[in-house]
Amino acid sequence: MTDAQQNNHDESIAALLRLAADDDLTPEQQARLDAYLAENPEDLARIDFDRQLRGACARAMSDVSTPEGLADRVRAAIAEDAQAEALSNLQPQTTNTAFWSRARDWRTAAAAIILLALVLGGAWNLTRAPAPPAWAELAGLMVSEHSRTYSASPVSGSMELVEVERACDLWLGCEPSLDTLLKNAKVELADAHNCVIGGRHTTAHLQIRLEGRPEGNVVSLFIMTIAAVPGLSERKTYKVDCPDADAILVWRAGELVYFLVSDAPGGCDALRAAIQLPQPQDSL
Amino acid sequence: MDRQAFEKLALEHLDAVYRMALHLTRRADEAEDLVQEVYVKALRPKSVESFESKGGGMRAWLFAITHNVFYSKLRREKKAPQAVADFFDAESAETPPDEAPPAWDRASLDWEQVDERIKDAVESLSPEYREVLLMWGVEGLKYREIATIMEVPIGTVMSRLHRARKLVSDAITQSTEGINEDLGAGRGPAETTGR
Numbered sequence: 001m002t003d004a005q006q007n008n009h010d011e012s013i014a015a016l017l018r019l020a021a022d023d024d025l026t027p028e029q030q031a032r033l034d035a036y037l038a039e040n041p042e043d044l045a046r047i048d049f050d051r052q053l054r055g056a057c058a059r060a061m062s063d064v065s066t067p068e069g070l071a072d073r074v075r076a077a078i079a080e081d082a083q084a085e086a087l088s089n090l091q092p093q094t095t096n097t098a099f100w101s102r103a104r105d106w107r108t109a110a111a112a113i114i115l116l117a118l119v120l121g122g123a124w125n126l127t128r129a130p131a132p133p134a135w136a137e138l139a140g141l142m143v144s145e146h147s148r149t150y151s152a153s154p155v156s157g158s159m160e161l162v163e164v165e166r167a168c169d170l171w172l173g174c175e176p177s178l179d180t181l182l183k184n185a186k187v188e189l190a191d192a193h194n195c196v197i198g199g200r201h202t203t204a205h206l207q208i209r210l211e212g213r214p215e216g217n218v219v220s221l222f223i224m225t226i227a228a229v230p231g232l233s234e235r236k237t238y239k240v241d242c243p244d245a246d247a248i249l250v251w252r253a254g255e256l257v258y259f260l261v262s263d264a265p266g267g268c269d270a271l272r273a274a275i276q277l278p279q280p281q282d283s284l
Numbered sequence: 285m286d287r288q289a290f291e292k293l294a295l296e297h298l299d300a301v302y303r304m305a306l307h308l309t310r311r312a313d314e315a316e317d318l319v320q321e322v323y324v325k326a327l328r329p330k331s332v333e334s335f336e337s338k339g340g341g342m343r344a345w346l347f348a349i350t351h352n353v354f355y356s357k358l359r360r361e362k363k364a365p366q367a368v369a370d371f372f373d374a375e376s377a378e379t380p381p382d383e384a385p386p387a388w389d390r391a392s393l394d395w396e397q398v399d400e401r402i403k404d405a406v407e408s409l410s411p412e413y414r415e416v417l418l419m420w421g422v423e424g425l426k427y428r429e430i431a432t433i434m435e436v437p438i439g440t441v442m443s444r445l446h447r448a449r450k451l452v453s454d455a456i457t458q459s460t461e462g463i464n465e466d467l468g469a470g471r472g473p474a475e476t477t478g479r
Contacts, residue, residue, distance in 0.1 A: 018442065022426035052395050053449055057421030060402040064303045067316060071298055077320040078291065078327045085328070 088148060135284040139242045141197050146220040146261045164192045168204045172225050174255050185274040190218060201228040210274060219271045222259040229257045239280035249280060294326055297343045300423060301350055307414045308354045322350045348433045398456045405455035413448035420445055
């Protein structure tokens with residue numbers, strides 16, 4: 001037998017052995033393998049050894065008792081998750097829309113709504129002030145959205161500021177000055193998408209990570225228009241206490257309102273310091 | 285299939301899933317948490333749709349979810365983005381699958397005596413080797429089924445399995461050589477234990 005023939009033969013036998021391990025041999029292949037093993041007792045012994053080892057591993061590793069009541073606990077966990085999913089369908093809906101593919105119609109609709117508000121209300125200063133937002137509820141919805149999107153998939157990407165600013169302009173009808181906000185901070189803009197808070201407030205949701213921090217330390221920055229959250233003064237940082245998260249920090253810049261949300265202790269404050277936002281002076 | 289029937293079918297494999305979870309985590313409390321997380325994920329509508337569209341066995345599908353959930357959690361806990369395949373020892377991919385096991389006298393090995401030693405040997409293996417050994421040895425899965433569950437090529441499964449078998453057989457060989465020496469010298473198990 002030439003070397004090439006020998007190699008082909010060896011590969012063929014090896015392939016037969018692998019198929020044998022999976023019980024996938026045709027009768028012809030089985031006959032060929034049997035003939036080979038009859039002349040190669042060493043390989044026959046090896047197969048027998050593997051068979052014995054497999055049986056021994058099976059005995060050794062199957063000696064495990066499932067804990068009492070585990071099935072019931074699993075069923076309860078499944079039911080709880082299904083309930084949470086049903087509730088979350090009533091919560092803010094997130095659309096992971098690519099920034100450059102957002103429909104132009106939205107911008108037109110936003111402009112029409114603002115124009116209508118101006119016509120009916122006689123400019124931003126409406127004669128009848130809108131009801132102030134229920135801050136606890138708003139905070140809760142944002143924390144929920146932060147947790148939901150953060151746990152859905154680990155944030156590990158990085159995005160360009162200019163793209164996110166363009167997208168925010170489409171969503172909100174106004175471009176936030178993210179460059180000014182974040183330029184001196186050592187942060188990474190990990191992800192951005194739009195969502196609807198409270199069933200009516202279109203919001204930009206940015207996920208920001210401090211550079212050099214562990215992958216898990218992501219802070220959410222929600223941006224809404226001032227129409228959604230009137231009554232805030234500029235040049236002032238507000239705080240909203242939230243039982244399920246680190247305190248939310250809020251501030252207004254022009255026509256936009258910003259919310260920093262984190263569920264890690266000190267998460268908001270770390271980013272606040274990084275972007276040189278003053279300490280909160282008032283609570284909501 | 286309605287949700288209740290699907291849940292019932294999935295729970296029929298609870299013992300197997302728990303066994304895999306325990307061999308991966310090596311702690312009963314963590315195994316239980318892992319099992320709960322696996323079933324919660326498995327019973328979500330999108331998962332059910334995915335299973336029904338792909339077809340295949342329920343047990344293998346649950347094992348695949350267990351594998352992914354375990355290693356995803358491990359990756360998050362290590363706090364460094366890492367592909368699942370990167371966890372694994374590069375050496376495991378280099379072992380030729382057809383390498384013969386050590387040339388010692390297999391005929392003298394009493395397989396009934398080595399169960400405890402195999403348990404100890406398996407305990408000392410890293411998770412990826414325990415996992416592949418479990419699926420091959422206990423669950424009786426085929427190479428290609430294991431490859432699908434672990435999302436690696438069949439060659440990688442064979443390499444890892446070969447390596448795992450070698451580590452276990454080396455461990456029981458070293459143990460049984462000691463016993464064989466004792467038996468050869470006329471000393472029975474009781475005297476060996478007392479040494």
